[in-house]
Amino acid sequence: MLAVWQKIKADVAGRPFISLLTLITIVSATMLLTLALATLLNLSQPYDRSFAELNGAHLWLYFDRAKVRRRDVERIELLPEVTESTGIQYSVTSRVQIDDTRVLVSIRRTPFQQPQVNRLLVQEGRYLLSNQTEVLASRDLSDLYGLGVGETLGVTRQDGKKVTLPVIGLAYNPTWDTYRNTQPPYLYVGESLFQELYPDEAIWEWSLGVRLANPEAVDETLARIEALLQTDAVRIHTDWRDVKRSANFGARLNFIILGAFSLFAILATVLVIVSSISAFVLSQFRQVGILKAVGFTQAQILWLYTGQYLVLGWIGCPLGLLLGLLLSPLPLKNIASSLSTTFQPPLNPWIVVAVLVSVPAVIVLATWRSAQRAAKANIVKAIATGAEAPAKKEAWLPRLAARLGFPIPFVLGLSDVFARPFRSLSTGLNLLLGVIGIVFALTLNETLETYKANPPLLGIPYDAIVTRGATGDSRVQYLLERAPGVEAFYGEHRVDVETLTGETFQVRAVDGDVTDFPFKILAGRAIRPGTVEVMAGQGLLDWLGLSVGDELTVVLGGWHHRPVTWRIVGAYTEPVNAGQMAMANFSTLARLLPDERPAIYYLKLVPNADTALLKRYLEPRPESDLNLTLAGQAIPGVVVYLQLALFALSGILIGIALVSVFNTSLLAVQEKLRVIGVLKTLGFIPSQVITMVNTTAGFLGLLAAVLGLPLGWVLTKSALAIMAKSYGFGALEVPLNVLYALALPLLMIGVSIAGSYLPGRRAARVSIVNVLRGE
Template sequence: MTYAAALRIARADLAGRPVQTGLTALAIFAAATALVVTLALRQGLDDPFDAAQTATRGAHVSAYGDGDLSDLAHLPGVAASDDRPVKRAVTTLGGTPVSLGLEALPATSAPVDVPEVTDGRRPSAPGEALAERSFAKESNLRVGDTLRTDGRTMRITGFAVSTEQATYPRWRPGIVWTPGLTGPTTRAAIRLDDPEATDAFKQAALHAHPGLRFTDWHDVRDTITDQARTNTIIIGVNTLLALIAVGFTVATVISGRVLAQRREIGLLKAIGVTPRGVVGLLVAEYAALAVAAGILGLAAGTAIAPLLLKPMSNLLATPTPSAFQPLTLLASLALIVAAVALFAALPALRAGRLNTVDALALGRASLTGGASRAARVAAALHLPATGRLGVKDAFTSRARAALTIGALTMMVITLVAALSMEATYSRVIEDPALRAKPWDVRVSPGDGSTQDALQRVQAEPGIARATTLASFPVTTARGELQARAVGDGFQAFPYAVPDGRMFAGPGEAIAGRGFFDRLEAKLGDTVTLRADGKPFTVKLVGRHVEPDNDGEIVIFSRATVPNAPQGDVIADFTPGADGTKIAGDLKRRGVQAELVSAEVRQERADVRPIVYGSSALLVAVGLVNLLTTLLLVTRERARDFGLLKALGLTPRGILAVVNSGGAALGAIAIVLGIPVGIVLFRALMSAMSPSEGADIVGTPGPLALALIVPCVLAVTALASSLPARNAARASAAQVLRAE
């Protein structure tokens, strides 16, 4: 067969069935769109801190001190530096005093730490300002708002991200950049030849300028990464499921379409085309269709992706990545075309080996027992006659039915994952100990002492109990780790301890999974730690759930280390107390109060558009998948429908037959997808976060899972409507005459 002849055959085949060709192209288009969106989300999840530091040329060390610090640029190991004036100030937002860190806006050509504008524009005059994005979001600031502070008024022209410090309010003060700022305090932003050599640089800098304060990029990275960890896990699980669903969709549509062309394959063989030629022709035909539909899908995915990338970047405190990544787009197109070619070649090889006479026969030449078994199951369930016919037709091709069920099952699994996300967040909100924060509010004393803040909090109406919490580094035989010391009354603030028990007195401690792994320790071991150079020992009596620092944290009572830093104040509310009002009152009294539940609720609100957006995309893919399958079924069974109509089956009965087939496939997907989704979500959470995933994951309740049933049935009904109407409208006389 010549190339020209093959081209004519392929073109005629595609043009001769415009509806099936259009639906096949639509399925490829939907798969390509979903693939681009999910890959773009995956790229945004790969080390969010690294993405922000690259975009902003972030500093490895920030040194703060009075006077000229330009000589720090000449210290060994310094690759680049930039000095800028900084000033502490206070403004009032919503009736509450808020600390600001004013900083001179660096030039866009500065070698270090240039804020990346994400909304609005850069300031161009001294009366304008650029606000750090997480601070603006937490403070409900908008572009165009005015800040009054330090005897000046500044109009906010935009928001930006920076790795100068981690997200607000976990790191304070809120950063605001403005042109022309002057002041006695300088911040030297330093990039090093070796980013890991921060300790050596700080020692040399202190030798030159005693009294300097530093911010290390390791601390900023750890905070940003820890804060984004749970959200990253949930988004990652959802995108992984999306990629699997895309594969099922392409496999279902293409392989089912090829199997439906068995008669055409018989005609090709009858005119002398070899099995290899048949396979090559079909692969080329669908590969060409994949290229055309795939390019359109890539364009659509590039347009849709920013709708999910923007909330994800807000959540992870990173610049919004571009969805237009040429290499990613080319890889996506190549993946789609390769998948289409593979799923066209496999059934084409099977069909090419058929006897020519069997292939030319109408319908499937050698029916298996699959349909009859399906019919027997339907009869055992006492389904009406139309339901039995629909179930039998849906399973005429067992391979196609299996692929369709697989695609619908992935859709159900994705919906279960979204519900599991909600259950996980609800569980963490109800039990903040699962975030290693077994309190309602945390109060920073600011410029005052911890004891004064503790007394102020204890005197606040609505506070049931309060104590202190200090975080500080400790040195172990395996390097530096983090420790927390809880003050008197720690028994009222129990951590979540799945293994062992909570510490009961001085000398006992609990630790995260990472701490045990790092020290190769086990419950009951006694370890020696050093704080401020002084050794002390603790007995490990429990493992607590710890999301921060990869679980490399140890917690004990303050009496274990009496000379520990003062730290913050933690407190619980009395039952029924208005936590938001109490936190607001504390802020107005000059201390910074952070509600634990507010932080988690905000994270949930941020992650919802991403998860639900990608889930909706997969529901659309599943809809196209089932629609294509049912159209193929009705086409193959056209003669049977004609006979049934000739025997008196009404158009409403035809509708019931087709709808029953789609509902049967959807019901099986529900039965399989719900338990698999629960188990898979838990397994992926555990695999992606060994330190906390298995401990915090929640399981949707029966009522929540029940919502999946009408959702899937609605999808199957919608997918069944078009093929059912086509079959019902077809004239029995015309169908049978064509046969």
């Protein structure tokens, strides 16, 4: 064993360039593996993690202020099921001005120190400071209206004066949800500022968040609480399980895509280690022959090479791990933010153990297999040829290229692709993963752009929305009929309904003719005014197992004896609540909703309508009751983060492919020195040698692009189709940009040539005399 150990030391120290190259490969692969595992760690159970860390409330109660007293709240807090409470939370629902848009929000009095229960996760900027005139905004305001830290918003005080407040941070609330809920986004202000804005406590709304001994017993606890209070004292409530479902639902796209990319990265890491190390070992073929000739046994040769690369692995692995741990916060903080959860530092024992065990294991595997092949080789042949015999017969493609009169360097480069099938396969797979990654990111980007440019595809067939406060419905309708630039409009009132089997969902009760609007109808047709018809979101049909043509019978709260039955005439793209909504004529529900009228109006504008004029018409004064909002086309921050993450990961995958191409090209050159020497002797000029090496790599790049393009597109299409179905979105249009399709092969050829350029130059500089003297 001493001889083996001495040889290990001599080999590692005596071949500094190869040792360094191996070390760099191991370090970069380990770093990538660490990043990939850290990403998976941050993707796992994001809601549970943030809920636990923020000590989220299991149940939020929004009270009817007139029906609840402080003593009632104290009685709730004393219930045995309740373990902790937020105390009474005060808020005022009001409109604030964000740029040109007035947005309904809940302005909440917030302590200067994060509370014990239901803390906020500050995702950007900072938390509130004592006695500062500033506001912390809900993350959703950023996603919906592009509100950012450092910007200002206008708040109307109780006395009617308008104040401008700076936004100092964006926060995530673990028990706030829009899913089947009517809670407006939150704005958090300090206690003194809240008092200053709304001095009259009588207008303050009350809510309470509680943590429960048994988090699953929300319904039972709610029933007990309601029993303690006056009827309908709890106006609405939020169940943490609904928020979790909603959060997990929202994070699903990120999870699937980032998870897939992490797995890609892990696979690429394994491939790069296997291809590089096995090629390194095989490039020492002559040495194996010599060692066997001087008496090394097969087992000793196995130990020798395994030991060599394990030594490098033991140096490179901790270094790569450390680098991965240090670099991971850069991408992962954004990913955690996009998942509305806390960043999970990857210094996790599982990651450390997984990396420190798996990388050396892959190294041993790669070395063992290759060393075994080398050790089994014929000694004389190994010494004479210095390399494992390549695939001997010329493949059909280079033969064809030769027959077609392609230049000799090109033909020989092509021939090298087939000379080492395993090496070409692993390098090609690395390139293929990179291509799939890019196609994934580009196709997703293209899909988003298409939908952004064509809102009806997203289920947004209107150009603007008008909301009303105290103004009556008929007055609004009167105004809209005469409004400049308005081609058509309909009013909407959302109603919670329940099927006869107990499923609850919301119905858009519409007043007007929706056939004037370009709804994306997935099947059947749109409802006609005055009919007992309904069109359903695809998600609702999937959920309830219904299809167009069926009947849908529902009841409204308190009207169980008077069910409503509609005929489903169409399925449409419903952009919210996972498509689990329906649209029916208001008239069919009017008898059950005698006091209700639409409060929101969807407008279709004439082409090139003067929206400024329309705004002045509907909102002549700053405090006007009507509020016009143009249909937003902003891509939510989550999607932007996702796109960035996808492009970053694609870049990493391409980087790995580049390393792989570099390694394999360099080793191929090393292994082919004799042939290169001979070719130069026969008259190959330096540029022809470079062309030959580049051709091998470039062909693999081209092949990867040609295969990866359709494969990546099909994979993306399938993934998005699954996502679209789960979002209740119906069939999704996934376009493939022709320019990208044409540019990608060029890009991959470029990447491959870049990766093989230095090895090619090295080959071109090979001294013929040294090579021939080696014989």
